[in-house]
Amino acid sequence: xxxxxxxxxxxxxxxxxxxxxxxxxxxxxxxxxxxxxxxxxxxxxxxxxxxxxxxxxxxxxxxxxxxxxxxxxxxxxxxxxxxxxxxxxxxxxxxxxxxxxxxxxxxxxxxxxxxxxxxxxxxxxxxxxxxxxxxxxxxxxxxxxxxxxxxxxxxxxxxxxxxxxxxxxxxxxxxxxxxxxxxxxxxxxxxxxxxxxxxxxxxxxxxxxxxxxxxxxxxxxxxxxxxxxxxxxxxxxxxxxxxxxxxxxxxxxxxxxxxxxxxxxxxxxxxxxxxxxxxxxxxxxxxxxxxxxxxxxxxxxxxxxxxxxxxxxxxxxxxxxxxxxxxxxxxxxxxxxxxxxxxxxxxxxxxxxxxxxxxxxxxxxxxxxxxxxxx
Amino acid sequence: xxxxxxxxxxxxxxxxxxxxxxxxxxxxxxxxxxxxxxxxxxxxxxxxxxxxxxxxxxxxxxxxxxxxxxxxxxxxxxxxxxxxxxxxxxxxxxxxxxxxxxxxxxxxxxxxxxxxxxxxxxxxxxxxxxxxxxxxxxxxxxxxxxxxxxxxxxxxxxxxxxxxxxxxxxxxxxxxxxxxxxxxxxxxxxxxxxxxxxxxxxxxxxxxxxxxxxxxxxxxxxxxxxxxxxxxxxxxxxxxxxxxxxxxxxxxxxxxxxxxxxxxxxxxxxxxxxxxxxxxxxxxxxxxxxxxxxxxxxxxxxxxxxxxxxxxxxxxxxxxxxxxxxxxxxxxxxxxxxxxxxxxxxxxxxxxxxxxxxxxxxxxxxxxxxxxxxxxxxxxxxxxxxxxxxxxxxxxxxxxxxxxxxxxxxxxxxxxxxxxxxxxxxxxxxxxxxxxxxxxxxxxxxxxxxxxxxxxxxxxxxxxxxxxxxxxxxxxxxxxxxxxxxxxxxxxxxxxxxxxxxxxxxxxxxxxxxxxxxxxxxxxxxxxxxxxxxxxxxxxxxxxxxxxxxxxxxx
Numbered sequence: 001x002x003x004x005x006x007x008x009x010x011x012x013x014x015x016x017x018x019x020x021x022x023x024x025x026x027x028x029x030x031x032x033x034x035x036x037x038x039x040x041x042x043x044x045x046x047x048x049x050x051x052x053x054x055x056x057x058x059x060x061x062x063x064x065x066x067x068x069x070x071x072x073x074x075x076x077x078x079x080x081x082x083x084x085x086x087x088x089x090x091x092x093x094x095x096x097x098x099x100x101x102x103x104x105x106x107x108x109x110x111x112x113x114x115x116x117x118x119x120x121x122x123x124x125x126x127x128x129x130x131x132x133x134x135x136x137x138x139x140x141x142x143x144x145x146x147x148x149x150x151x152x153x154x155x156x157x158x159x160x161x162x163x164x165x166x167x168x169x170x171x172x173x174x175x176x177x178x179x180x181x182x183x184x185x186x187x188x189x190x191x192x193x194x195x196x197x198x199x200x201x202x203x204x205x206x207x208x209x210x211x212x213x214x215x216x217x218x219x220x221x222x223x224x225x226x227x228x229x230x231x232x233x234x235x236x237x238x239x240x241x242x243x244x245x246x247x248x249x250x251x252x253x254x255x256x257x258x259x260x261x262x263x264x265x266x267x268x269x270x271x272x273x274x275x276x277x278x279x280x281x282x283x284x285x286x287x288x289x290x291x292x293x294x295x296x297x298x299x300x301x302x303x304x305x306x307x308x309x310x311x312x313x314x315x316x317x318x319x320x321x322x323x324x325x326x327x328x329x330x331x332x333x334x335x336x337x338x339x340x341x342x343x344x345x346x347x348x349x350x351x352x353x354x355x356x357x358x359x360x361x362x363x364x365x366x367x368x369x370x371x372x373x374x375x
Numbered sequence: 376x377x378x379x380x381x382x383x384x385x386x387x388x389x390x391x392x393x394x395x396x397x398x399x400x401x402x403x404x405x406x407x408x409x410x411x412x413x414x415x416x417x418x419x420x421x422x423x424x425x426x427x428x429x430x431x432x433x434x435x436x437x438x439x440x441x442x443x444x445x446x447x448x449x450x451x452x453x454x455x456x457x458x459x460x461x462x463x464x465x466x467x468x469x470x471x472x473x474x475x476x477x478x479x480x481x482x483x484x485x486x487x488x489x490x491x492x493x494x495x496x497x498x499x500x501x502x503x504x505x506x507x508x509x510x511x512x513x514x515x516x517x518x519x520x521x522x523x524x525x526x527x528x529x530x531x532x533x534x535x536x537x538x539x540x541x542x543x544x545x546x547x548x549x550x551x552x553x554x555x556x557x558x559x560x561x562x563x564x565x566x567x568x569x570x571x572x573x574x575x576x577x578x579x580x581x582x583x584x585x586x587x588x589x590x591x592x593x594x595x596x597x598x599x600x601x602x603x604x605x606x607x608x609x610x611x612x613x614x615x616x617x618x619x620x621x622x623x624x625x626x627x628x629x630x631x632x633x634x635x636x637x638x639x640x641x642x643x644x645x646x647x648x649x650x651x652x653x654x655x656x657x658x659x660x661x662x663x664x665x666x667x668x669x670x671x672x673x674x675x676x677x678x679x680x681x682x683x684x685x686x687x688x689x690x691x692x693x694x695x696x697x698x699x700x701x702x703x704x705x706x707x708x709x710x711x712x713x714x715x716x717x718x719x720x721x722x723x724x725x726x727x728x729x730x731x732x733x734x735x736x737x738x739x740x741x742x743x744x745x746x747x748x749x750x751x752x753x754x755x756x757x758x759x760x761x762x763x764x765x766x767x768x769x770x771x772x773x774x775x776x777x778x779x780x781x782x783x784x785x786x787x788x789x790x791x792x793x794x795x796x797x798x799x800x801x802x803x804x805x806x807x808x809x810x811x812x813x814x815x816x817x818x819x820x821x822x823x824x825x826x827x828x829x830x831x832x833x834x835x836x837x838x839x840x841x842x843x844x845x846x847x848x849x850x851x852x853x854x855x856x857x858x859x860x861x862x863x864x865x866x867x868x869x870x871x872x873x874x875x876x877x878x879x880x881x882x883x884x885x886x887x888x889x890x891x892x893x894x895x896x897x898x899x900x901x902x903x904x905x906x907x908x909x910x911x912x913x914x915x916x917x918x919x920x921x922x923x924x925x926x927x928x929x930x
Contacts (some may be wrong), residue, residue, distance in 0.1 A: 143824030167409065167420030167442065197828060198413065222698040225685045225755075227678035230564030231392065231414045232687025232755075237679055237698040244679055244698060254754060255392050255687065261413035262825070268679065270821035271702065275661050277674035278703030316672065321706065321714075328671055329718035331654060335627035338606075341616055344577035345632030345708075346566035349683025349695055351732040352708040353568070353575035354583060355724070356631055359712050362603045363721045367588055367610030368625065371577045372566065372633055 007073035016069045023051060023064040026077060033077050034086065034118055036093075036111060037155035038065045039204055042164055045156050049089045050115065053077045061085060083119070091121050095129040096178075097207075098150035105215040106208030112153060136181070141189035144266045145202045145212050149181045152209040158182060158201035165259065170195040182209075197262040203248070216245040223250060227347065228263040231255060235264060244268050280324035281316040332364070341368035378540025378899065379560060382548070382784050384777025387570060389559030390523060391689045391757065391769040396421040398557040400519035402512075403439055404432040404543065405454065405529020405905075411809050412563050412688075415525070428519050430512045432457065433529065435808065435835075435877060436870040445512045448872055449502040451806045452533060452793035452906040457509065458542035459790065460498035463490040464513035465549050471517065472551030479776070480548050482785035489787030501790060517550045521558040528565065532807075532904040534794040534894040541786035548783045554772040564688035567678075571686030574740070574758070579610030584740035600739055601723055612900040614639070614893070621648035629656040631708060632675065634663040637883050640902035641893035643859050658711060661821065664883050674705040681707035683729045684751070686758070690768075692746050693755035793906040794894035797874070801856060801908035803840070804875045805890055820881065832878060832885035833866035836911065839873040841865065844913055851914040854878070856907055859889035862914060876911055 003018040009031055016025035021044065026033050036048035044065035052061035056074035061082065064075075076082070094116070101107045139147040156173065159182065163169045170193050174183035184193035202210040218238025226233045234253025238246030247268050251258035319327070332340070342360045344353050353371070360369045379386045395401065395418040409416035416439070423429050423442045431443040432454075440446035449457045465471050466487055476483050495506035502509075516522050524547055530539045544560055552558040564570050576583035586593040594605045611619055617635070619625045621644065628649070639645045649655060649668055657669040666672050678685075680701040686692045701707065709729060716724040726732050730748045737743055745760040745767075756767035775781040797804060810829050820826065834852055846852055852865045854876065863878065863885045871877045880887040892907040 143827040164424065165417060165420070166413075167417060168438070191828065196413070197824075222679075222696050223694070224679070224696045224698065225567070225687075225693040227567050227685070227695075229412055230567060230569055230688035231412050232567060232685055232689075232691060232693055233414055234693070239698050242699050252754065253693075255689070255691065256414045257393075259414055259417060262828075264414075266824055267822055269823070270660070271677045271679050271699075273661070273821035275821055276702050277660065277662055277666075277672065277705065279674060280704075281662075281669075281672040283670045321704070324671060324673060325711075325714050325718050328656060328673075329715060332627065332629075332715075333719065335654060338608075338610070339624065339626045340629070341611060341620070341625045341627070342629040343613060343616075343631065343633050343635065344572055346569035346572045347632045347678075348572070348708050349568065349678075349681070349729065350571040350575050350686060350692070350736065351683045351729040352631070352712065353572045353577045354736050355709050355712045355716075355726070355732055357576045357583070358601065359716050359721075359724075360629075361582075361605060362601050362723065363716050363719055365604075365606055367579050367606050367608065368616065369577055369610060370579050370613035370616065371572045372569070372613065372635075372638060 005071040111206035141191035378537040382544035400522035406527035456790040461513040475551030480783040486785040627654040640891040676701040832863040856890040
């Protein structure tokens with residue numbers, strides 16, 4: 001069992017377990033310490049120096065996210081000196097940040113913005129520090145997200161996400177000093193790299209450096225389940241008008257705990273594919289053939305599709321649902337019994353599979369039903 | 376599924392996905408988990424980070440082997456030889472769980488006798504894996520507890536897939552790694568609701584809840600509930616179905632949301648069979664290759680346009696909710712079936728919502744007895760969940776197995792080679808794989824961005840094999856089997872071992888399944904997608920060859 005320790009934080013007694021960091025102990029006691037490069041679930045790097053705190057009897061300030069608690073420790077998380085240090089640190093981070101917040105898609109959800117609000121900065125000194133923003137090229141090669149290194153604050157959250165959560169390790173820090181940047185292996189475009197486009201780093205980027213393409217904010221979200229593989233990740237589909245504009249992981253789902261892969265996060269787009277069928281189609285046969293009973297009038301009422309169709313057996317015509325169902329009902333009657341077979345779908349819901357097998361067994365009178373479980 | 380059902384009594388994943396992260400040892404065989412099930416792949420990453428041992432067995436050099444403590448690269452189709460050799464090591468070195476075997480399993484003596492004869496040198500020769508590695512893997516799996524086994528189509532899609540599965544189950548039973556958290560035998564299901572479709576009786580031999588059609592008592596129960604007369608003879612299995620279609624015995628086929636012309640093995644046969652049908656009805660989102668051959672095409676709504684439930688690989692029944700109205704003039708599948716049934720004069724199809732259907736399912740399917748929309752609104756429940764107070768079952772077989780005797784069944788099996796072996800004319804083994812970016816044949820191909828990331832088929836071939844054939848990266852190659860030929864670009868990579876080429880089947884323009892073998896597992900009727908013999912040739916473009924003259928390089 002881990003030992004419990006007691007420490008004093010801003011004059012308040014705080015209980016914590018051995019092995020916790022000061023940041024975690026503060027969190028459980030309801031004391032807020034500002035952070036930038038810390039992300040729950042990832043290892044702490046102590047890169048940003050925003051969470052610096054004072055520890056009595058120790059020289060220097062210590063990063064709360066990296067310093068383990070000790071019994072009897074006396075910690076101060078806020079005073080004039082700490083504020084001053086945090087302010088200068090923030091100004092240095094801002095000094096080469098490309099900020100055009102009004103046009104940045106991250107605006108409003110940006111952790112750097114929030115930090116500036118909290119800590120503030122000295123405008124005069126900042127103007128002296130401020131350098132011309134780096135003018136590095138934006139990597140737009142990936143179809144689902146862009147990487148703008150001019151907005152990157154080098155917190156390393158993306159790198160740790162890729163390494164610790166996704167296990168792909170597609171990105172790391174490259175170059176030295178002022179040229180330091182997040183880069184793929186060999187500084188290739190994302191599309192050519194080992195990146196699997198899962199978007200976990202984009203989800204976690206605190207600023208607008210990694211940003212999804214075509215950001216549209218949904219007006220409502222619907223909790224549902226991903227329709228790709230058998231893992232069954234919980235999903236929130238963001239809807240705007242009658243269009244799905246976003247998908248994000250459901251943190252309350254025990255399977256994926258908020259994580260998604262490329263198919264879950266971006267694969268919903270097939271829903272709005274222009275190739276979707278929009279009307280029932282019935283093949284109109286040459287009137288000389290004997291088969292066309294039941295769809296009389298279909299050819300006149302429906303308009304021809306513009307897509308290329310198989311010609312040998314007549315062409316598709318669009319018909320109304322009533323016509324299609326009626327035609328099908330009157331045709332299927334002749335195929336009852338074991339001359340009929342059906343393939344159900346592992347993509348459809350339980351209810352639909354149940355109803356379909358019931359239809360096949362009860363109405364068509366056969367057990368010839370299967371689906372692609374074996375493929 | 377059939378193999379697991381014989382050994383343990385149920386064909387589903389025995390443990391929950393979230394338990395994988397807590398395992399002490401993970402044995403992955405025949406699953407490229409990080410590509411096919413990325414989120415489960417991340418559970419493996421998490422476990423390894425926490426110090427779990429990882430054994431990865433795959434002929435292909437998957438991402439997992441980077442993290443693996445032991446990487447076994449056995450020849451495709453030799454899984455039984457490998458697994459039996461591991462069982463032999465476990466028995467010989469007395470690493471098995473004696474009390475578990477004695478108290479909860481039958482048939483240990485038979486297994487012991489079956490594996491006793493062979494020796495490691497023979498296994499090494501068949502599988503191509505050094506004997507010492509087999510010993511190391513067996514020792515690791517048997518000593519680090521809890522240990523879990525994950526497998527997927529790499530195990531099942533063989534002409535002896537059931538044997539493979541039983542060999543896997545033998546290992547779990549031997550070491551007592553079943554019936555407790557973070558252990559078990561876990562088949563990773565492919566499609567989002569393949570578990571649910573099986574549970575719901577979309578199978579030719581069972582009614583909802585795996586209740587046998589042949590059982591008169593069961594039939595009586597359903598006949599009473601559905602007010603009908605049920606056909607007592609089991610129907611045709613998908614893979615046999617097309618033979619019946621071809622022979623003219625089945626005249627009408629109704630396909631809901633599948634594209635067998637691309638996804639079935641030996642597709643030229645399937646295509647010919649389908650063209651002989653009198654009536655083909657296809658209900659789908661898109662005008663798929665199969666739908667293009669149909670007589671009637673019904674536009675269905677996608678998962679975002681309807682309510683319902685999916686059951687995932689860990690048996691968790693989860694809600695699907697309607698986010699938008701059906702696109703265009705499409706309709707949810709359940710509405711189409713309901714209307715059709717009612718139009719044909721059937722009674723018992725008066726459902727106004729999927730929730731009403733679930734209420735009927737609940738009454739007839741014991742394992743779904745306690746599942747209501749209200750209970751699964753926040754977090755899904757894992758079946759078996761027999762009644763409304765039952766909290767669901769994260770892991771199976773805590774006390775007993777679902778076999779008739781309640782005990783785990785060892786199965787003595789021996790290695791049989793794949794149905795098709797390489798020959799002088801067809802010297803390569805073709806094994807199919809899946810891309811991270813695509814899923815079967817249709818959905819993800821309709822997402823523009825996915826096509827940017829992976830736009831075309833790539834035939835993976837080892838440099839050792841590519842060099843004598845004068846194939847370079849990106850060259851067009853022709854892959855031929857006894858059944859057909861396809862063209863695609865070559866990708867020269869160490870991922871695929873020498874003597875093996877691998878292809879996906881996501882691209883209708885490169886129909887890999889024209890090549891694959893239709894040989895079926897005798898029990899589970901799964902076709903052998905993972906092994907067939909092919910030859911690979913470079914497609915010679917005479918234009919470029921001419922330009923290459925004099926440069927010392929052809930092409």
